[in-house]
Amino acid sequence: MVAIRTSGLTKRYGDLTAIADLDLEVREGEVFGFLGPNGAGKSTTINTLLDFTRPTEGSATVLGYDAQEEADRISPRVGVLPEGFDCYPRLTGRRHVEFAIETKDADDDPDDLLERVGLAPEDRRRRAGEYSTGMRQRLAMAMALVGDPDLLIMDEPSSGLDPHGIREMQELVRSEADSGTTVFFSSHILEHVDAVCDRIGVLNDGHLVAVDTIEGLRESIGGGATMTLTLADADEHARETAASIEGVTAASVSGQTLECSVVDPLAKATVVTELTRTGATIHDIRIEEVSLESLFTTLTNGDSERAQRSHIASEDTTEPVTQNPDSEVAG
């Protein structure tokens, strides 16, 4: 079963194309992270799914219903955490949840839900106008959970939350997913998606540039990892040995260190055993996974080499960071 499907979904505002020919499929029961930089079209896509916005071309279905024509059939079964929303300043947090329960004809206990999202009992009785952004986010999350929805659609759920709040949000998403809820959420920060998602879709400039599991994405980009070995005697022989192993794409020697780029995780162990077998003495091993951030940058820049270099350059303080546009502006 498919929870969300968009077919050729396109939205134009005058000359500006917010999303272009988007074909997306979110399966029932999975946690799907919708990733992209600000302005990529994530909110436009979500707004179309919720019928806040109407597509210029194409269509979308949510839980099998047309997002535009059959919106009334969708909303009772979906929990929504919108982006850029506000609460009713004069109503208490608890009254908000009661209202959501009333509209969904559910029998939830408002306090249970507010407890789950971590809104303290004394805060529940306060007017939402006095809430911080994080508290509003928690309140909206509680409203989204009303009626045990089949699908949660969350637009930038981590915005306004501190790191602790973000972890709680992720746990909440995980536990909802474990109880069978499909979760679709957007973020512009990859690590928030990484922790909870089964699959991610990367949106850039209105185009879907990748849909895969995180491991799958890593592999398809050939990112893999960098192994740095400190040897008693790092020489050309050791470099050749390492380079000849399948799954190692490059190896280089400088001083006591041998650096290998590994695309196949299994190759790491082979590097160690092969070097030991050919007589090398290994003092230390350091393995660095290609960071998801650089992977993301690679995908959204559409120019993998530049992105990789930029990433490396920004970590190496001895090299001037010429690729960083911000520093050029500042200079």
Place this chain on the structure above:
Amino acid sequence: MTSHIATVARKDFADAGRSKLLWGIVGLFVGIVVIGYVAIWATLDDVVASEALGFLNFPIQVVLPVAALIVGYMAVVGERQSGSIKLLLGLPPNRTDIVLGKLLGRIGVVVVAIVIAFIVAFVLSLVLFRSVPFTDWLAFGALTVLFGITFVGMAVGVSASVSSRGRSMAIVVGIYMVFVALWELLTAGTYYLIYDEGPPVEVETWYLLIDQFNPIFAYTNFANSLVDGGIFPFQFQYGLESTEAYQLTPAERYAGSGDAPFFLQEWFGIVVLLFWLVVPVAIGYYRFQRAEL
């Protein structure tokens, strides 16, 4: 599909009930009634209770439209601007529920204020004049409620039609200006352009029909036939109409023989008020259904 209109209306009324808006308006109306009654009682001698009631017509026709427009003009667009509409539409209520629920909620606010003001009038009439013209009081009260609802409807209709608070306010102010300050220019002015002279007292029927489509005229004309008082609509006068004409109702100005047609009778004011309630709401509803949020 169950309708969520009542749920939205209750929430909206509860929300408005916690604002200073409702209580400000209740206070204003009660103040007008109290000051009006006491002033009439203290300054005029042989006034009877039904005349005192009639005097309320004037302050109400000036203040109630303004109050009702203020109550309604932010109803939908306010939620759109703050973003709370996304929270609301993310729940089962749809756009129809929002427009109609908001309309009912805001109507509730204005009706509560009018009802309280009329109860105060009832009590004061009893205390100061030792009698209450009950049927007059009831009919005048009911007509005033409809008058208030009409202006709430106009404002909610506008608030559903536009995407910003500023636009809503501009249009609502414009509507009030048309009814109070520009009506004579639009009607008698048009007549002047066509016939090269202002409309005579006994004027063509089509002119009377258009002229009385001002909801404030409709209210005062009908109210005058329900209670004693002889109060005329509050409006800017440009002298395009003769002095005599300002004092007469459309039925009295009817030029034909026999009784004036039904659409010039005072009760037709009800149709005029309903027209100004339904049309703006329908336009707002139509535009809001198609809006991008």
